[in-house]
Every structure is written in structure tokens, then in C-alpha cells.
Amino acid sequence: MRLFLLPKEFNGTDTITLTGKNFNYIVKVLRLKENASLTGRDAAGNAWNLTILHIGKASVTLSAVRDAFAKERTDALPENRPRHNIILYQCLPKGRKMDEIVKRGTEIGVCAIVPVKSGNCIANLEENRAESRSERYEALIKEAVEQSGSLVPTRIGNLIDIKDVSSDFKKRSEAFGEPAIGLILHQCSLKEDQRDLVSVLKGFKGTVGVLVGPEGGFTDSECSLLMQEGFKPVLLRTNILRCETAAIYALSAVQALIETSEDN
């Protein structure tokens, strides 16, 4: 199923005319013809039934009718959607690895992805790249939502320093009004007790913040700081994973654990 993300400007009018990338996507990529229908979602997460009225040379006009889609979906598979919030704090890895993480995280239904700068980051973090980076992530999220039909409106955060992760998580998680727990994925042995995911999340239902390191992991002082601020260090009992795999692994396991119907 494909889902089309309506532009932010869309304010519920009966028809909408799209140009540029959106025109391209509908006419060139999806190759839809006049009278074809597709499901849209607006910035607030509402579902719309869209029908193509007219295709011009560089613009496409659609009718928009509020759709019971989301409701139907919810009725059909009442428990088959993530009910709790996951926020991914990802220290920027090298090259295009972050793209992969943004795509899969969106697909899994993470509610926010916040890029983090930490001591061992070797990615190019120049300020003048911030805007293009952020634009690329937005585009990747849009594509992943459209491909997967995710009903979670995944947001991308601005790049923050690792010392601000804890306050950022506090602010974001408080908005959800659920219990919240922050996890730091640290594959080195600490002096302190370091538990596995199942053990740390036993009986927990609520918002989870997952902090994943860059290729070189975290420094001892970064770990100590986060732990002082209440983050729980987690050791994954697995092979040595590449950092993009580690993020997906953690998000998958965390979601499976907090979405269970068991009291575990």
C-alpha cells in the first residue's frame, strides 16, 4: 500500500494542485492516470482519499475527501500498530549510513530521530551542511512513509550535542505523558551493572529513548554523564554489529518488548 504525504501547506481544501517533486512522484514515479485514486496523509496525520482530476504538463490536480482509512485500518488490525513512542538518538555515523537508519527507523514507526554529535563522531559535521542534511532526511522520511504506509508521523530533530540528549529526551517524552526510560547502547564492559534489553525493559510500557553511538562507540565520560542523568546502559548480547545494524536491531527489539500484550 502506498501513502502520499500531502504538503504542509495543504489545509483541507476540496482540491489541491501539486507541482515539482510531488507532481513527479505521482505522475512519473507512481505513473498514475486521471481518475486514479490514492491515499494521502496531511501534516496532522489525517487520512485523505485523493483522486486525480487533471494531469497537466507540470502540475497535477486532485480532489481531497477525508477518508475513514485510518479508522478502517485501526478496526481491522486493532493491536497491530505501535502504541508506545520510541525516540532514536543517533550519533552521526560516517557517510550515508544515517540515511539507512532514517529510512528503517521511519518504517518501524519511530516517532522522532535526533542526530547527535559525540566525541567519537568522525562524520563531517560542518555547520554549512546542516541544512542540506536535514532536507535529505526529510525526503528520506517522506519516501519511507509512502513506501511503508506508516501511520506514525516520524519527525527529524536538529543535530544536538551528546550532553544535551538527556534534556532533549525529557522535553520530548514529557509531551507524551507516559512513563519514560532512556537507554544507552554500550557494547563495552562497564564497571557498573550492564543489563540486556529484556532485563532493562521488564514490565515497562511507555516512551523509550534509544541512544546509539557512532562507529567508535561512546567515551567513558559520555557514558558516565548519561548514566548520572538516568540513562540505563544496555549490552546487546549479539555479534559485533555495524552501527546502522545496531540501531535497527535495538529499535526492533525495543518495540517488540514494549508492544507486547504480556506483563513481562
Next chain:
Amino acid sequence: MRLFLLPKEFNGTDTITLTGKNFNYIVKVLRLKENASLTGRDAAGNAWNLTILHIGKASVTLSAVRDAFAKERTDALPENRPRHNIILYQCLPKGRKMDEIVKRGTEIGVCAIVPVKSGNCIANLEENRAESRSERYEALIKEAVEQSGSLVPTRIGNLIDIKDVSSDFKKRSEAFGEPAIGLILHQCSLKEDQRDLVSVLKGFKGTVGVLVGPEGGFTDSECSLLMQEGFKPVLLRTNILRCETAAIYALSAVQALIETSEDN
């Protein structure tokens, strides 16, 4: 850390001369020079300390000394390796999605990946492609082991029909001498009780078989058959995932659940 997979012919001699792809990998890709060292693993899973003695035009000769590497690793992170076996039965998806699954599955430390042909498979399964497919998977596994330093020797199985999954799993899992459970990932509502992963794996420690469908999922009769044969249907409480993400999601969550130190 990089790990070099020694050719199957290697039988523990003091020196080994490599040509072709192996020569290329060491000299052209890793760009190692004479006297450089790297860690190797033989077909039986033993670790070897390799040192480059001589680089020729099309061959490289190395000395090979049995290494305490695996032991050291185990001592350093005694519990930080998968202890239980996971076997992935993956219905062949379209195009190159299987490549991604093979790579990540190897990284996570799945012990076997078995391609499966099922009713909704739309991949090209022509017999004459079987050999090149199998060769490609072997190469991907080799690359993923070398990149991730996985200590699990992941095997690729021959393509089997979905009706033979149950007997194949019985045979493979019996060899491990642990309790075994087969799971079928089915994202449609069944009449029967369909539980989530945490619930199905509660208290379970042993070998897990994970059967993941192709793009179109399983047919009702495939599901019924597998369930009659003891496979448990599992519903992931997540978004609609692409099939390659579904496989990684399930493997990650399953491994996190069976590797916990909790009794859960």
C-alpha cells in the same frame, strides 16, 4: 575488526598461498603490505594469526599460526555473543532484497539462512539460476563475516519448498540438541490465537526457526500446514514493514529475547 575467511582447502599448514579473489581482497581491498597481520578463521571456526610473507603479482603468501583470538574474545566479553541458534527461513523476495537479508542476518549471527519457495513468491526462481544465486549468497556471507567479525559460521541452505520447511527445521535443530521452536511471521489476522514474539518466546531458551514470507505474505493453506506441523504464528505489533526489514526486525527481537539472562 576485520576477519579473513580462509578457503575451505586450508588444512592447517604453516603457510598458505592465495590467488584470485582472496589475493584481490587482501592486496587490493584491504591494501595490506608485507609483514602486515590479520586474523583468519578456517572452515571449522578456528582462529588463525596470519602474517603476509610475500606479495607477488597475482598471489600472496601468508604464515598461519593458531591464535588464542577466539579465546581472548570470549574471555573479554564472556556473555556478549549469541549462545542460542537462530535459523532463518526466508521466502525469496523480489530483486536483490535477499542480499540485504543475507548480509544483516550474517552480521547478527544467524546460524543458517535457508531460501524458501512459497505460493506468493514472485522472484525469478528458475533452476538454472540456482547456482549463481547460491554463489552470490556465499560471497555476501563471507563479506559480512569479514566486516563484522562474526564468530558464528553462518551457512546458506539450498532453496526448498515451503512444505519442506518443517522437516528441514526438525533436522537442523536436532543437530543442536537444544529445545526448538518454529515461528511463522504472519501479519494477517488468523482465526486462531496469534501472539506477539514476547508472548510466544516467554521463558524459551533454545533454537528458533523464523519463517518470513515474500512480499505477498503466506496463503491460508501454507499457514495452516505450518501450524499443523507445530509452527507458532506470530504477529509483530509494528507498522507495515518491507519484507527485508521484517526479517531483520524478527531476527533482532528473537535474539534479544532468547539471549537474555532473565527467566522472562
